[in-house]
Amino acid sequence: MKIDVMVASKEHLRYVTQINDAIDEAAKSRGTGIARRTDEYIADKINSGKAIIAVNREEFVGFCYIESWGHDEFVANSGLIVRPQYRNMGVAKRIKKAAFELSRKRFPNAKIFGLTTGEAVMRINTELGYEPVTFAKLTDDEEFWAGCRSCVNYDVLQRTNMTKCLCTGMIYDPAKVAKRRAEEEARKAEEAKTREHNGSWLGRIFKRSK
Ligand SMILES: CC(C)(COP(=O)(O)OP(=O)(O)OC[C@H]1O[C@@H](n2cnc3c(N)ncnc32)[C@H](O)[C@@H]1OP(=O)(O)O)[C@@H](O)C(=O)NCCC(=O)NCCS
Secondary structure, eight states, rough: OOOOEOOOOGGGGGGHHHHHHHHHHHHHHHHHHOOOHHHHHHHHHHHTTTTEEEEETEEEEEEEEEETTTTTEEEEEEEEEEEEEGGTTSHHHHHHHHHHHHHHHHHHEHHHHHHHHHHHHHHHHHHHHHHHEEEEOOOHHHHHHHHGGGSHHHHEEEEHTTSOSSEEEEOOOOOHHHHHHHHHHHHHHHHHHHHHHHHHHHHHHHHHHH
């Protein structure tokens, strides 16, 4: 078995129905909403280079697409699906990593976010640097939230005035990550300076005591 994960291109348009069927089956068996999109919507994502696909030679294995919201301030990685026979082999992790890299490349300043009830996705997101947040920190683009209407739990979201639901919101904020990295580097530089200073000071004492 050789599973390849890549940015989907025109040659993958033939998998559109299979992708949507797999999303449908998963939504039914999980009882929570992974929104089924129209075949045209999935095809458009493939045509515009905003989808990641996994294939085992000619066989469809998994898929995910990216969407931008709020004038590109936010990007969501959505519709993650791995066919049942290929699960627990690290495929979702590879797809999500590729979708994350694609999102960073195409929308370098955007916050990347997702909504999920699934532990697997929470684990993958955490590894990529996402943090759990309240819904208030996610996009307020109504079109995004309209996607939740097809979910069986939509009444919960409505009841809470769109502030919470069964899903956990997770976000990767590039500005926050860059700030944290800069602070970490500054801390390391400071430590190195202290080590150097202490080293030379000890060296002088050692020389004197000889
Ligand atoms: C969720 C889904 C995409 C995971 O795909 P997968 O290829 O089996 O996931 P991976 O093998 O890459 O596993 C990633 C991590 O999640 C863990 N994991 C996988 N399935 C899990 C499950 N059902 N419950 C808890 N953890 C799980 C793995 O052990 C792994 O953890 P690790 O990094 O600590 O080793 C797949 O089960 C699926 O398509 N489900 C139906 C659709 C769905 O729920 N999509 C997500 C919508 S938000």
